Amino acid sequence: LKAKYLDLIGAASDEAALEDLRVQALGKKGEISLQMRELGKMSPEQRQVAGPALNALKDEINAALAAKKMALADAALDERLKSEWMDVTLPGRRRGAGSVHPISQVTEELIAIFADMGFAVAEGPQIESDWYNFDALNIPGHHPARAEMDTFYTHRKEGDNRPPHVLRTHTSPVQIRSMEAGGAPIRVICPGRVYRADYDQTHTPMFNQIEGLAIDKDVSMANLKWVLESALAAFFGVPVATRFRANHFPFTEPSAEIDIQCSWVDGQVRVGEGDSWLEVLGSGMVHPKVLAAAGVDPDQWQGFAFGVGIDRLAMLKYGIPDLRAFFESDLRWLRHYGFSA
Ligand code: PHE
Numbered sequence: 001l002k003a004k005y006l007d008l009i010g011a012a013s014d015e016a017a018l019e020d021l022r023v024q025a026l027g028k029k030g031e032i033s034l035q036m037r038e039l040g041k042m043s044p045e046q047r048q049v050a051g052p053a054l055n056a057l058k059d060e061i062n063a064a065l066a067a068k069k070m071a072l073a074d075a076a077l078d079e080r081l082k083s084e085w086m087d088v089t090l091p092g093r094r095r096g097a098g099s100v101h102p103i104s105q106v107t108e109e110l111i112a113i114f115a116d117m118g119f120a121v122a123e124g125p126q127i128e129s130d131w132y133n134f135d136a137l138n139i140p141g142h143h144p145a146r147a148e149m150d151t152f153y154t155h156r157k158e159g160d161n162r163p164p165h166v167l168r169t170h171t172s173p174v175q176i177r178s179m180e181a182g183g184a185p186i187r188v189i190c191p192g193r194v195y196r197a198d199y200d201q202t203h204t205p206m207f208n209q210i211e212g213l214a215i216d217k218d219v220s221m222a223n224l225k226w227v228l229e230s231a232l233a234a235f236f237g238v239p240v241a242t243r244f245r246a247n248h249f250p251f252t253e254p255s256a257e258i259d260i261q262c263s264w265v266d267g268q269v270r271v272g273e274g275d276s277w278l279e280v281l282g283s284g285m286v287h288p289k290v291l292a293a294a295g296v297d298p299d300q301w302q303g304f305a306f307g308v309g310i311d312r313l314a315m316l317k318y319g320i321p322d323l324r325a326f327f328e329s330d331l332r333w334l335r336h337y338g339f340s341a
Helices: 002-011 015-026 031-041 044-083 102-116 144-148 173-182 221-236 288-293 310-318 323-327 331-336
Strands: 127-129 165-167 186-195 206-216 242-249 252-265 268-271 276-286 302-309
Touching: 002 015, 002 044, 015 031, 015 044, 031 044, 102 186, 102 206, 102 221, 102 310, 173 186, 173 206, 173 288, 206 221, 206 310, 221 242, 221 252, 221 276, 221 302, 221 310, 242 276, 252 302, 268 310, 276 288, 276 310, 302 310, 310 323
Parallel strands: none
Antiparallel strands: 127 165, 186 206, 206 302, 242 252, 252 268, 252 276, 276 302
16 A cells, blocks of 8 residues: 555646545545544554554654645746746847937027027918918019929819918928018017928938018117027037028028038038028018018018028038938937937
8 A cells, every 4th residue: 555655646747636646545435444444443453563563554644745746836837937038148238319300409509599589489381372382472473483493292182172281391481471461570489490492412302491580660780690600509519600592582682591511521511610501591681572571561671581401501510511311310320420329
């Protein structure tokens, strides 16, 4: 009996099997329990021999069960340790942190710089009516500027009689909208996306401009020059000389294209030094017809407007050669220029 149970216990593969064996041997109707019951029927002499033997057997089986139970638990723990181990010497896993896109960053910088000079931020829609994008800005239907701007036109279904809309080709329509809304005097900058059908290293079909508008009783070109030179110095961190070149925009009179001072070193441009010039801005005194179209009396008010490419400024400030990279969401590129962790 002893050998039988010790063998069975040794072979048991889990706790449930052990419990079965315990019941089979020592349970109420277990093999050993039944034999214990027989003791009462024996003579005292027989009992004196059989009693201690049975008790010893019972103890031995209990001990064997307990030992096997421990062994099974140890094995289970070993198994877990083998499958659930962790190498604490492995380097941690990097988590990329998001960051502000360079264009957004530069836009915020410019907003802060102009805010210091009293300019509020104004915005307008990117899908703009013909009227705001062209006519109100003194660009009538036949004007060559419409063709020059590589305009994206929106498609209208047969029977749709709403006025034609375009993807705005510049932020200048926001001049009209903000004068309509606030009248004069006014001082606003209008950052935002603009669209032209053009694509190469320095042109993308969507890009960003910031428009400036200052209207008051006696605002002049001299004020424009001061505002721009102050803003450029704040933006680039060095004084930047400007050069005004006569030019034509339908919505300003007189108009000037503005170049900034720079030098070229090994194909890299450096702003604020040297004797080269880079065209970055369009500007001028707001045309009386534009004021009138926006409901501002040109006999009482005058002022300047300018428009500058935000992407261009970002390229210049950070030495980025290809404009298209701004819109490719390549994390390696963002990291290279320090824009992402
Ligand atoms: N809207 C012009 C452009 O996109 C820039 C400009 C703005 C010129 C304001 C004069 C005044 O090229």
